[in-house]
Amino acid sequence: MKVRHKKVEKWTSQKPQKETPRQKNKTEDQRLQKLFEILTACSNQTMNDECQHFGNKIAAKSRNYNETVRCHSNLNYERILKCK
Secondary structure, eight states, X not given: OOBOOSSOSSOBSSOOOOOOHHHHHHHHHHHHHHHHHHHHHHHHTOOOSHXXXXXXXXXXXXXXXXXXXXXXXXXXXXXXXXXX
């Protein structure tokens, strides 16, 4: 008897092969390891000088403003720094 399975495009008498739990865990472990490597590399690139601390301070204060005030203050920062 031929059965059509959702994952298989053509009619077949075989069921599609499913990943075993070990294969799934291995794939997940590889993905998690790669993600950890990327995050570690990114965190190692962070500069912790006075400019970084000042930027963090501005960002923290900016988060407390409503959208309109934040937009205006960001525009003023950009004008001061001549970004625009």
